[in-house]
Structure formats: structure tokens, C-alpha cells
Amino acid sequence: MRVPFFLILFTLTFAVFAQDYDFGKVSKEELQENYNPLDSAASATYLYKYRRTYFNYVKNQGFQLTTEVHDRIKIYNKEGFDYATKAIWLYKSKSGREKLNSLKAYTYNLVDDKIEDVKLKKDGIFETEKSIYYDETKFTMPDIKEGSIVEYQYEITSPFYTNIDEFEFQHDIPVKKIYAEFESPEYFNFKANTKGFLNVIPRIENKRGKITFTEKVRSTSKGFNGIGNSTSTSFETSEVEYTKQVNTYSLENVPALKEEPYVNNIDNYKSSVNYELSFVHFPNSQIDYYSTTWESVVKAIYESPDFGSELDKNGYFENEIDALIGSISDPLQRTSLIFDFVKSRVKWNGYYSKYTNDGVKKAYKDQVGNVAEINLMLTSMLRYAGLRAYPVLVSTRANGVPLFPTREGYNYVVSYVKIDDTEILLDATNKYSTPNVLPYRTLNWQGRVIAEQGGSQLIDLYPKEISNNSISMMVSLDESGTIEGGYRSLKTNHNALAYRESFNEADKDDFLEKLENKYGGLEISDFKVVNAMDISKPVMETYKFVKESQADVIGGKLYFSPMFFLKSNENPFKLETREFPVDFGYPSSINYKIIINLPDGYKVESLPAPGGFMLPDNLGLFKYNISGNDKMIQLSVESEIYQSIIAPQYYDVLKTYFKQLIEKQNEQIVLTKA
Incomplete structure (x- = not known):
């Protein structure tokens, strides 16, 4: 059972964990742990996350950025195996590139009550050019089993000191302990931008640093009585002292933040700190301003x-x-x-x-x-x-x-x-x-x-105009529960764009197979798409279909939803509470017009009642109208969301709206023999 977010213990402490989490010092207790006691649903847990980012002065190059990383991850089950793979992206440009150094990694397992470790070898590390801007180093840890612990450590050196990678304190699995440190010389002024729902405040200290310069000096002296010269080489050193600011974060028991339906980017809500360079001011130089305002x-x-x-x-x-x-x-x-x-x-x-x-x-x-x-x-x-x-x-x-x-x-x-x-x-x-x-x-x-x-x-950037999907379907139902008929949909705006992207760029046989599987094994024939390339018109999809078992035959009666395979079955919103906006991307409308020809020898015993409901503040509506006789039934269903973004304070009513929508779509018609 998952412990509710607001009940999870989250503490901020400044004890240094490095002594307890030295690389390679994995304990039997960690290997014997079968689940996270604060989040039993977690498939894996970061036992320890360490990151230190600081500046180094390199002769003839100036200041460079160094980031040290050390992660230890406990894997509880097969769903957690993905966390045994790590991808490291390295930025590059015309002026330089980031480099990965000192990578070492081990997998630990408990075998016959003894800790066994397996080292990551060079043949398990893969380097790929992902784009003109990024290279990737990727590795998958060896000998992964349920209960394994993986641990890796590496260093990244970068000439791009204006671009500090975000310090992330929250992930899609829990984190037991975090130690993070950012250290910058007095010449660089950074602004700390925080986001997320956890109150994370660093300890800030000022320390002394120094740069040592070593210069080679050659001197020439004349020989005895001015005859002949001799050359000697010596080295002279000088030091420049400066102040550096050290920001330290130590956290325990940070809860997971998992992907949810209709979130534009879950990273927007993870607790993190981004250090943005405001200006650079070296001695005897003018201030070089960077991004202090949007202007x-x-x-x-x-x-x-x-x-x-x-x-x-x-x-x-x-x-x-x-x-x-x-x-x-x-x-x-x-x-x-x-x-x-x-x-x-x-x-x-x-x-x-x-x-x-x-x-x-x-x-x-x-x-x-x-x-x-x-x-x-x-x-x-x-x-x-x-x-x-x-x-x-x-x-x-x-x-x-x-x-x-x-x-x-x-x-x-x-x-x-x-x-x-x-x-x-x-x-x-x-x-x-x-x-x-x-x-x-x-x-x-x-x-x-x-x-x-x-x-x-x-x-x-969100559109104002509604994207429509209008579906019409003519259905004939037989006494065994099999339906056959014709389907047509018309899509506009973003619905049309999404359809064209998926259809025009796909193998047509694969596209059709996925469509049949989407509706649980629908048999499709005479499939046709009109205006696939003519973007000035709605894109139209038509086909004929056959599908069995669309009505339950019980005691001589037929029970079925008039929406058949088009009905929704699962509410996308399952959390009790939600702290993030619901992002639909664009306002949309889906309308169904369905005509059902009933089998001979049957009559309507009961129909669902017409109905409808609205979301508050003109956010959306649902309408359900049905009528018919013993020969034919006509159904009209409308579902409309008028806003691209719905604020979290509407989450409860939105969740209820979809619950009622699904219940209404699943209400059944009952036919009995005449």
C-alpha cells in the first residue's frame, strides 16, 4: 500500500552521509531489504544520491566545471530493472565539449549469505552521437536480479560554466538519502531558482580557495671573464586567493513523484534547484551580465x-x-x-x-x-x-x-x-x-x-479553437450478439494533425492491425482515408466492421451498451488528490451518432435515460440522448472539454465528471423476445 504523499516523512538535515555511503560499502541489510517501508509499491529506491559541482581553474583554459556523481540503487523486482541502465548526455558545441571521466560501477547480490560484486566492464559501455549537440554514454549493469543493488560513480568536466545542470531532489522512485553541493568562486554570481512542492533550503557557507600559478623562468649568465654563456631554468609560483560560496543540501526520505495522465511534463513539478548565472566579474574587469531578467x-x-x-x-x-x-x-x-x-x-x-x-x-x-x-x-x-x-x-x-x-x-x-x-x-x-x-x-x-x-x-501557445472528432456509425445487431456495420469519423484541427502524423508516416498494414487491436479484435474491411494530405479539409476515416460478443445473451434477453466497442471503460484520474494542473493540450470535442438496427423478433424492454452534466465555470459538458422503437435505436453522445489546462482545484469535479461519463456510456439496453 502506498503511503499518502502528505504523510511521508520528509526531513532536512545537514549530517554528512559520505562516511556511511562510501563507494563499495554495501551492507547485507540493504541487500536483504524486500521493499521500501515508506512506499511499498516502489519497484526500486535510490539508497543514496550524491552530487558535487564545483569550479576548477585550468592553466591556459580558465575556469572549468566539474561534477561528481555517486548513485546507489536498490532494485526490488523486475519492474525496477530499468534502473540498472544509465544514460549520460554530454553537451558539445563549436567551442568545446563535456567529457566523462573515472566511471566505475558494480552490481551487488547476496549469494549464500555472502555479498558478491560484479564489475561493469568496458564492453558494457556504449558511446553514441545523439545529435550535433549531444553525445551519449550509456551502460546497463551486469548480473541484475530481484534484490540487486547497483552502484556507479563518475565525473563530468565541462567548459560550459554558464550552464549548470539542474539539481534534482525528487525522482519517479523514492530517495532515502541525498547529499548535494554546489560551489562557486566569488567571480561568478548565480541565482538559485527552486521549483516543486518540497521546501528545500540549502546551508550556505563561505570558504577560502586559491589558484596556484607556476611559471617557467629561463635565465642566462655570462661565463668566467665574459667568455661563454650558460642558461638555467627555474620555476616560480604565485597564488591568488578568493572566496567561494558553498551551497549544501542534505535530505532524507524524499517521496517519489510519478508520471500521471494529462501532465505536460512531470519534471515541471519535481523538487529541484537550477543555478542560473547572473553575471561574471573578474578583478580589474567590467561586469559581464548574463540572464538577470527576461529583457x-x-x-x-x-x-x-x-x-x-x-x-x-x-x-x-x-x-x-x-x-x-x-x-x-x-x-x-x-x-x-x-x-x-x-x-x-x-x-x-x-x-x-x-x-x-x-x-x-x-x-x-x-x-x-x-x-x-x-x-x-x-x-x-x-x-x-x-x-x-x-x-x-x-x-x-x-x-x-x-x-x-x-x-x-x-x-x-x-x-x-x-x-x-x-x-x-x-x-x-x-x-x-x-x-x-x-x-x-x-x-x-x-x-x-x-x-x-x-x-x-x-x-x-494553447489554441482557442476546439478540435473536433465526429463519429457516425450504422450498426446491425443479430441475436447472437454479433454486430456489423459502417464507421466514419471526421477530425479537425489538432485531432486531424495527430491523425495525419500517425497515418501518413506509418506502414498501412501495421496501422490497420493496431486499429483492430485498439478495439479488441475488430474485423475491418474497406478501410479508406480521405483528405490525408489535403490539410485544408477535415481528415475522414471510413471502414466496414464485424465484431462478435457485443451483447450478452442471458435468459433469452440481449444486454448491451449502445456505444459497443467505442465506450470508455477506465477513469484516467485515479489519485485521491492532485497537485498539478490537468493538461489536455488543446480544447476538444468528440461527438457520436449511432444508429442500431435491432434483430428481428426482439423488442426494447428498457433504454438508458437521456441525461447530461457540466463541469463548473464552462470547463466542459457531457450530453447523452437516446430514443428508438422495436426496429431501430438512435444514440447521440457529446463530450466536450473547453479548456486546454484545468487547474488542480477542479480535480475532484473532473474526476467525478469522467466517472459519470464512463458510467453513462456503459449503461445497457435490454432487448427481450417479442
Whole structure:
């Protein structure tokens, strides 16, 4: 049984655990533990997490960042085997790269009451280039069993001292003990940004540090009576002392924070601290400011040669755009033509970035580019066409919500156009995207519209227009409970975009097999999709079907839900309480129109009652209407969610709403023999 979140003991103490958790000092008691006493449902537990990040001065290179990591993980069952695999991402750029050093790792098992350890060997470590920005070192621990403990230790050195990896104090499994430390010299001023629901406060101390410089000195002296010279070499050392600030965190019994349905990114709610560099001030030098405010962040991004100046380049496309829109004066039509032109001209290479890599001109020439190259190009073309167009900084759902001023908070860019009072968001990386229908990955709270010279304003990225899914079905039911009939669905906006992405990019046989399995072995024939590529129209899916056992035959009566295999069976919301917003991504509506032809010789004994209910504050509604006679039954069901985001204070009523919806969809018609 899981202990409720608010009852779990969470303590903050400053005892140093390193003495009890030296690498390799695994105890029998740890190996004999069968479950976490505070979270018996956990498949694994971090027994100990250690991290220390500090600055080192390297001759001829300056300050570098070093991060030491030591994790010890208890695995209780097979579901916890995933925690025996570790992936370490290492950032790289034109100016340098991060390096992994001193990796050692062991698996421990209790065999015949003795502790046995198995070392991770080199052939179990794999290095992969994940992108132009990241390499990955990945390993899976050997000899994993239920009850094993895995332990690893490594060091990362980085030249990128402006980018401190987030200190995470909460994970999807419990943590028994954490010791973390961040140490920075007085020359670097960092701002600590915290998030999550745990009150984590560091102990802050000032300590003395020093840098030792060693210089080789050569001296030449004349020989006796000025005849001949001799050269000698000596070494001179000097020291520079400075103050360093040390932030220390020691925590015990940190509860797990697990993924839940309709959460945009669970990492947004994990307890953590992000150290953001505000400024650098070396002796006898001017202060070099970084990201202290959103204004300074936006200004720095705009002034980057890989961002703002790319918007001013237009010579490479002028002839094509002139030919495309020369006779068109309507601004909406101009916008649409240029948007479609970019989507068809330049293919997205799959890389996210707010900065160009090779530049917009090369992307246009090669017909392939990253996110910034495509959407900055689009923005530049729209401006050239006389439209009020601006880039918009976006943090994707996987990147989290940028709660604090940080250059790393945004990893994506889209385009914004304002025509009179109409605001339009565009993303030309997705060929199925339409105006104000952005790819799902970008639907993440707010973006920042960047005006000329780096000013900015926030804009809501969630769509206002509802995405519809209208389903109609003609069904014939026989006396054995088998149904056959025809199905048709019409999808618009984000529902259509999602369908086109899954259908057009899939093997058609695999797609059809998954569809049949989705509905429990439905037999489908005459499958057809209309407007799969014509994004100006709703996408339509039609097929014929047969499915057995859709009615229970008991005592000469037939019992069945009029929604058959389309009904919902499980409430996605199971927690007693929820501290996070419910994120549906976009407002949506699903409507069912079902006509059921009844088997000969039967009559209706009872029908579900029509009904409906609403969520408060115009958040959503459900309607259920049914009518019929002994030949045919007609059903109309509507379910609508009007808001992309629903605040946690509505969680109880939302949970009740889905409970009632499922109960209503599962209510049964009863037929009896005439």
C-alpha cells in the first residue's frame, strides 16, 4: 500500500552521509531489504544520491566545471530493472565539449549469505552521437536480479560554466538519502531558482580557495671573464586567493513523484534547484551580465548572430517570393501562400534549437534545416511580404516550462503574424500544421514574441479553437450478439494533425492491425482515408466492421451498451488528490451518432435515460440522448472539454465528471423476445 504523499516523512538535515555511503560499502541489510517501508509499491529506491559541482581553474583554459556523481540503487523486482541502465548526455558545441571521466560501477547480490560484486566492464559501455549537440554514454549493469543493488560513480568536466545542470531532489522512485553541493568562486554570481512542492533550503557557507600559478623562468649568465654563456631554468609560483560560496543540501526520505495522465511534463513539478548565472566579474574587469531578467535574456538571444541577424537576410528568396505573391494583395492569402511554400521547400532535419546551425541561406539552398532555420526563414519572408511578423521563443513540452529568466529555458522558435486584430502562430517544420494549429510538442503554456531590437511580450501557445472528432456509425445487431456495420469519423484541427502524423508516416498494414487491436479484435474491411494530405479539409476515416460478443445473451434477453466497442471503460484520474494542473493540450470535442438496427423478433424492454452534466465555470459538458422503437435505436453522445489546462482545484469535479461519463456510456439496453 502506498503511503499518502502528505504523510511521508520528509526531513532536512545537514549530517554528512559520505562516511556511511562510501563507494563499495554495501551492507547485507540493504541487500536483504524486500521493499521500501515508506512506499511499498516502489519497484526500486535510490539508497543514496550524491552530487558535487564545483569550479576548477585550468592553466591556459580558465575556469572549468566539474561534477561528481555517486548513485546507489536498490532494485526490488523486475519492474525496477530499468534502473540498472544509465544514460549520460554530454553537451558539445563549436567551442568545446563535456567529457566523462573515472566511471566505475558494480552490481551487488547476496549469494549464500555472502555479498558478491560484479564489475561493469568496458564492453558494457556504449558511446553514441545523439545529435550535433549531444553525445551519449550509456551502460546497463551486469548480473541484475530481484534484490540487486547497483552502484556507479563518475565525473563530468565541462567548459560550459554558464550552464549548470539542474539539481534534482525528487525522482519517479523514492530517495532515502541525498547529499548535494554546489560551489562557486566569488567571480561568478548565480541565482538559485527552486521549483516543486518540497521546501528545500540549502546551508550556505563561505570558504577560502586559491589558484596556484607556476611559471617557467629561463635565465642566462655570462661565463668566467665574459667568455661563454650558460642558461638555467627555474620555476616560480604565485597564488591568488578568493572566496567561494558553498551551497549544501542534505535530505532524507524524499517521496517519489510519478508520471500521471494529462501532465505536460512531470519534471515541471519535481523538487529541484537550477543555478542560473547572473553575471561574471573578474578583478580589474567590467561586469559581464548574463540572464538577470527576461529583457536581458531576450536581448541576448536576439543579438546572437545565429538569431536576429538571420531575420535580416532576404536576398536568397526575393525572386521566388515575388513570383509567388506578386499579384496577391490580401494579407491572409499572402501568409498562407508563404507558409505553404516554406513547408514544401525546406524539410525539417529533426533538430530543435532557437539558434540556426548553418544559417537560413544554406538551409534554403539545401532544402533542409533545423527549427530555427525554417521558422526564422518563414518570419523573414513574411516581413518581406509587408506583414507584421515576429519570431516566438518556445519551450517544448519535453523541455519544461521556463519559470525563471534563463537562456536555456527556450529551445524552439515559431513564427507569429498579426493581421488587424487576428493573431496567427505558424510552425513550418510540420507539413500537416495549419495556421494556429501548432505541433503538439509546442503546446506548452506561453511563448515570447520578440519584436525588433529584442523587446518581447508573452503569448498563449494553447489554441482557442476546439478540435473536433465526429463519429457516425450504422450498426446491425443479430441475436447472437454479433454486430456489423459502417464507421466514419471526421477530425479537425489538432485531432486531424495527430491523425495525419500517425497515418501518413506509418506502414498501412501495421496501422490497420493496431486499429483492430485498439478495439479488441475488430474485423475491418474497406478501410479508406480521405483528405490525408489535403490539410485544408477535415481528415475522414471510413471502414466496414464485424465484431462478435457485443451483447450478452442471458435468459433469452440481449444486454448491451449502445456505444459497443467505442465506450470508455477506465477513469484516467485515479489519485485521491492532485497537485498539478490537468493538461489536455488543446480544447476538444468528440461527438457520436449511432444508429442500431435491432434483430428481428426482439423488442426494447428498457433504454438508458437521456441525461447530461457540466463541469463548473464552462470547463466542459457531457450530453447523452437516446430514443428508438422495436426496429431501430438512435444514440447521440457529446463530450466536450473547453479548456486546454484545468487547474488542480477542479480535480475532484473532473474526476467525478469522467466517472459519470464512463458510467453513462456503459449503461445497457435490454432487448427481450417479442
